[in-house]
Amino acid sequence: MAKPSSKAFSVLTNGLMKENPVLKMVLGMCPSLAVTTMAKNGIGMGIAATFVLTGSNIVISLIRKIVPDKVRIPVYITVIAGFTTIVQMLLNAYLPDIYKELGIYIPLIVVNCIILARAEMFASKNNVGLSILDALGMGGGFTIALLIIGSVREILGSGTWMGLTLTKDIFDPAVIMILPPGGFLAFGFIVAAINKFSVLKIRNREIASGCGMDCAGCTGEDGGDGQ
Amino acid sequence: MRDIILIALGAILVDNFVLSRFLGICPFLGVSKKSSTAVGMGGAVIFVMTLSSAVTWTVYKYLLEPNELGYLQTIVFILVIAALVQFVEIVLKRFIPALFKALGIYLPLITTNCAVLGSALLNIERNYSLLHAVVFGLSAGVGFTIALILFSGIREKMEFCDIPAAFKGLPITLIAAALVSVAFFGFKGLFGI
Numbered sequence: 001m002a003k004p005s006s007k008a009f010s011v012l013t014n015g016l017m018k019e020n021p022v023l024k025m026v027l028g029m030c031p032s033l034a035v036t037t038m039a040k041n042g043i044g045m046g047i048a049a050t051f052v053l054t055g056s057n058i059v060i061s062l063i064r065k066i067v068p069d070k071v072r073i074p075v076y077i078t079v080i081a082g083f084t085t086i087v088q089m090l091l092n093a094y095l096p097d098i099y100k101e102l103g104i105y106i107p108l109i110v111v112n113c114i115i116l117a118r119a120e121m122f123a124s125k126n127n128v129g130l131s132i133l134d135a136l137g138m139g140g141g142f143t144i145a146l147l148i149i150g151s152v153r154e155i156l157g158s159g160t161w162m163g164l165t166l167t168k169d170i171f172d173p174a175v176i177m178i179l180p181p182g183g184f185l186a187f188g189f190i191v192a193a194i195n196k197f198s199v200l201k202i203r204n205r206e207i208a209s210g211c212g213m214d215c216a217g218c219t220g221e222d223g224g225d226g227q
Numbered sequence: 228m229r230d231i232i233l234i235a236l237g238a239i240l241v242d243n244f245v246l247s248r249f250l251g252i253c254p255f256l257g258v259s260k261k262s263s264t265a266v267g268m269g270g271a272v273i274f275v276m277t278l279s280s281a282v283t284w285t286v287y288k289y290l291l292e293p294n295e296l297g298y299l300q301t302i303v304f305i306l307v308i309a310a311l312v313q314f315v316e317i318v319l320k321r322f323i324p325a326l327f328k329a330l331g332i333y334l335p336l337i338t339t340n341c342a343v344l345g346s347a348l349l350n351i352e353r354n355y356s357l358l359h360a361v362v363f364g365l366s367a368g369v370g371f372t373i374a375l376i377l378f379s380g381i382r383e384k385m386e387f388c389d390i391p392a393a394f395k396g397l398p399i400t401l402i403a404a405a406l407v408s409v410a411f412f413g414f415k416g417l418f419g420i
Contacts, residue, residue: 188401
């Protein structure tokens with residue numbers, strides 16, 4: 001805490017690349033694959049999740065000393081569900097197109113691992129200011145990841161980007177990229193490319209997750225050893 | 228009868244929760260390393276999903292809808308599911324210890340499984356009756372389990388393959404999932420849906 005400003009800066013930038021929730025921590029996979037058929041939808045989802053994350057981080061950071069340890073998870077989930085409902089109503093009222101596109105994936109923000117993981121790992125241990133920065137960083141990282149996946153799928157799958165036609169004369173779009181298999185495929189290749197070019201391998205990252213659903217880090221051992 | 232079969236086959240094969248709706252990806256990638264864990268997780272999901280479909284449907288139709296509280300469904304459903312999972316855990320522990328031993332470790336993970344909340348929300352969105360909702364929950368769970376077990380078999384084989392370093396771990400898993408998803412895509416033609 002010697003240099004508060006640099007700490008704040010590192011908290012903010014942490015989520016953008018170094019600990020990118022989707023590309024590095026592999027949290028929140030369901031929306032990352034489901035809504036990224038278009039870059040625009042990816043951004044919509046990213047902003048909605050960032051809003052919920054910021055709200056829940058603020059509230060959880062404020063109540064972190066009041067909530068008894070044993071009931072903290074149900075309390076966190078209730079707070080997150082509250083903010084998700086707010087987002088749902090706001091989108092329904094002001095951006096009905098996006099609301100229709102994203103469908104049930106908006107209420108499903110509640111069970112997005114990223115939000116519970118940040119509540120458990122960060123907001124419950126840090127003050128409000130840092131928690132807001134953390135939420136913005138992580139939410140930003142989530143949005144960037146969705147934008148990357150969405151762009152790859154939209155360009156390859158429909159030959160457009162943000163509604164602009166790009167590849168009209170160059171190649172015929174491969175429809176499979178906007179179908180469900182293309183989601184897995186695009187994500188797999190993006191993670192492989194990041195592995196290739198990044199010094200920080202996925203395996204070296206800190207294995208920790210608030211929701212116990214640390215997908216990539218989960219070796220299956222937490223399940224298998226009980227048998 | 229026909230509509231029930233259509234709902235069941237649709238949820239198991241055509242619109243498989245994992246492979247075409249992307250619900251429940253975390254457990255799908257997380258616990259599919261070994262077939263035995265896949266079976267355990269699948270069993271737990273089928274059990275909870277069937278129960279939660281019935282309970283959330285009842286809560287919505289008899290508690291939320293008459294009072295015009297439909298907008299609270301997200302909060303209410305997630306709390307109902309969380310409470311239900313706890314309750315199932317206690318009941319199983321007390322009365323069916325064998326089943327608890329088999330499913331116990333997977334149960335707490337299910338609260339944050341988006342497939343469970345997803346099926347509850349879809350039941351309401353599609354305006355299903357109670358019977359349809361239960362059939363849908365059960366079949367979605369079965370579909371999830373089939374995908375999980377199939378995929379765990381593939382991953383067990385993949386352990387011994389020589390994979391380029393950059394693709395080791397998550398990327399090759401995702402690409403394998405893409406291939407399984409392509410296979411399931413073939414079922415789209417089943418009813419001309």
